[in-house]
Amino acid sequence: MLGNINWADIGQxxxxxxVMLGGSLAFSxxxxxxxGVILFLTSARQLLxxxxxxxxxxxxxxxxxxxPFVILLIVMIPLTVLLVGTSLxxxxxxxxxxxxxxxxxxRLVETALREVDxxxxxxxxxxxxxxxxxxFGALLPEAMPGIIAGxxxxxxxxxxxxxxxxxxxxxxxxxxAIRFGYQRFQTDVMVVTVVLLLALVQGLQWAGDxxxxxxxxx
Amino acid sequence: MISFQxxxxxxxxxxAPALVDVSLEVAPGEVFGVIGQSxxxxxxxxxxxxxxERPSLGRVITDGEDVxxxxxxxxxxxxxxxxxxxxxxxxxxxxxxxxxxxxxLKVAGVPRGEIGPRVAELLDRVGLAEHAHKYPAQLSGxxxxxxxIARALANGPKILLCxxxxxxxxxxxxxxxxxxxxxxxxxxxxTIVLITHEMEVIRRVCHRVAVLDAGAVVESGxxxxxxxxxxHPVTRALVADAAGLVAAKGQGAGPTLRLTFRGAATxxxxxxxxxxxxxxxxxxLAGRIDRIRDEPYGxxxxxxxxxxxxxxxxxxxxxxxxxEEA
Numbered sequence: 111m112l113g114n115i116n117w118a119d120i121g122q123x124x125x126x127x128x129v130m131l132g133g134s135l136a137f138s139x140x141x142x143x144x145x146g147v148i149l150f151l152t153s154a155r156q157l158l159x160x161x162x163x164x165x166x167x168x169x170x171x172x173x174x175x176x177x178p179f180v181i182l183l184i185v186m187i188p189l190t191v192l193l194v195g196t197s198l199x200x201x202x203x204x205x206x207x208x209x210x211x212x213x214x215x216x217r218l219v220e221t222a223l224r225e226v227d228x229x230x231x232x233x234x235x236x237x238x239x240x241x242x243x244x245x246f247g248a249l250l251p252e253a254m255p256g257i258i259a260g261x262x263x264x265x266x267x268x269x270x271x272x273x274x275x276x277x278x279x280x281x282x283x284x285x286x287a288i289r290f291g292y293q294r295f296q297t298d299v300m301v302v303t304v305v306l307l308l309a310l311v312q313g314l315q316w317a318g319d320x321x322x323x324x325x326x327x328x
Numbered sequence: 329m330i331s332f333q334x335x336x337x338x339x340x341x342x343x344a345p346a347l348v349d350v351s352l353e354v355a356p357g358e359v360f361g362v363i364g365q366s367x368x369x370x371x372x373x374x375x376x377x378x379x380x381e382r383p384s385l386g387r388v389i390t391d392g393e394d395v396x397x398x399x400x401x402x403x404x405x406x407x408x409x410x411x412x413x414x415x416x417x418x419x420x421x422x423x424x425x426x427x428x429x430x431x432x433l434k435v436a437g438v439p440r441g442e443i444g445p446r447v448a449e450l451l452d453r454v455g456l457a458e459h460a461h462k463y464p465a466q467l468s469g470x471x472x473x474x475x476x477i478a479r480a481l482a483n484g485p486k487i488l489l490c491x492x493x494x495x496x497x498x499x500x501x502x503x504x505x506x507x508x509x510x511x512x513x514x515x516x517x518x519t520i521v522l523i524t525h526e527m528e529v530i531r532r533v534c535h536r537v538a539v540l541d542a543g544a545v546v547e548s549g550x551x552x553x554x555x556x557x558x559x560h561p562v563t564r565a566l567v568a569d570a571a572g573l574v575a576a577k578g579q580g581a582g583p584t585l586r587l588t589f590r591g592a593a594t595x596x597x598x599x600x601x602x603x604x605x606x607x608x609x610x611x612x613l614a615g616r617i618d619r620i621r622d623e624p625y626g627x628x629x630x631x632x633x634x635x636x637x638x639x640x641x642x643x644x645x646x647x648x649x650x651x652e653e654a
Contacts (some may be wrong), residue, residue, distance in 0.1 A: 227418065252420060
């Protein structure tokens with residue numbers, strides 16, 4: 111029944127997926143979090159309201175978000191080579207994954223910050239806090255459950271993006287499913303990879319939910 | 329301590345100005361109340377004091393500084409000397425009570441080692457010592473406002489601004505918070521500016537009051553004077569809610585007078601004695617005996633019948649009772 115399964119291949123593909131996911135998630139958060147904070151702070155009637163900056167960033171985010179990931183993967187090849195020295199394999203997949211996911215995460219961070227009671231910002235202003243002190247001392251801690259929930263959603267989106275990374279030979283579970291499960295009609299390979307991806311998504315959601323419960327004090 | 333000099337404030341996109349030609353003086357160590365209905369401009373007025381809003385016209389001087397002329401750094405320096413509490417408390421839900429109170433100390437760059445003892449002292453002052461490690465969600469409204477007060481006092485301000493600080497609280501809790509504010513005013517010499525739409529709040533703690541309507545100060549003065557002898561229709565409406573001294577027209581047989589007793593006279597048997605001596609009979613149509621801050625007062629709406637009414641009036645005035653036609 112599982113005659114076509116090469117467990118060594120499955121293991122390697124799982125590892126590739128996890129490396130791509132971990133690497134791209136880390137950089138997406140690293141870039142998306144500050145971007146989201148700046149999008150929020152520069153928007154109308156906020157602490158550092160700045161229409162030109164906000165419009166420029168918002169436009170860039172929208173452009174990146176509107177390019178289908180498969181296309182992004184290809185048009186980014188020159189930039190990817192510049193960044194990591196190759197456009198192939200797991201390393202070659204991470205820059206496009208980050209550029210696809212970071213703007214998405216930035217929007218989620220921005221939304222989480224909007225949910226924070228604006229009285230908290232006013233209280234910070236009234237005690238003479240600098241915008242920086244308000245961001246680190248009040249805004250980010252208050253928005254933490256939303257920021258973590260956003261990271262969970264982003265991680266899950268990244269899992270499906272990694273399936274497309276096979277286009278640049280990055281490997282991973284999705285690539286295995288397409289090349290063997292679909293193109294060679296090996297249904298058993300398809301089933302196993304899908305089950306593994308499902309388990310991965312479930313695990314991510316569970317971990318995210320646990321973390322949110324831990325930081326929620328409302 | 330705080331001075332408003334012909335202050336006007338207009339918001340972009342707003343049809344009418346929020347404040348019009350407001351001039352006020354708040355003396356050091358006094359509790360100054362600003363009362364008005366919602367939309368009267370109270371919130372804008374209090375936010376001009378610590379520069380969260382900037383005046384469009386005129387000047388606001390707080391603790392010797394022209395608020396409108398300060399740069400961002402100067403404004404932060406001023407705000408560290410002016411505490412503020414809010415209707416909805418505005419606490420950090422993600423931090424403990426102690427961490428909430430510690431926040432302004434960190435903001436002001438107080439050395440780490442001094443923060444702990446200072447927080448303990450502040451929580452003790454507001455009666456929350458045993459709740460230091462709870463989160464705001466675990467506290468009652470009154471307790472949350474006490475945290476707000478401890479936080480506002482953290483950097484030892486000379487001025488405390490109260491933005492509808494008791495409006496979200498039940499009457500009993502309101503009373504406790506007002507008692508605490510009155511105590512802080514006495515013990516620390518704290519100058520307090522509070523805005524409210526409730527005359528009861530003004531009556532309990534304020535020395536002086538300004539009545540705000542449609543962005544303009546329509547009446548101001550000593551609380552007892554404004555409360556007992558309101559002149560402007562808006563003030564009358566606000567006071568009527570609190571005092572309940574509204575008699576139906578045509579009640580009573582004779583002339584109707586409003587008698588106001590203040591201080592020790594409140595408890596003297598003046599009315600009975602004068603009625604006996606002058607042969608005037610009286611019926612009380614409405615009345616209230618209470619206190620304004622610590623001063624007792626009585627205000628009665630009486631209808632006088634028979635006897636020498638003119639003599640009764642003269643005797644009442646001689647006894648220190650204020651007599652007005654009702």
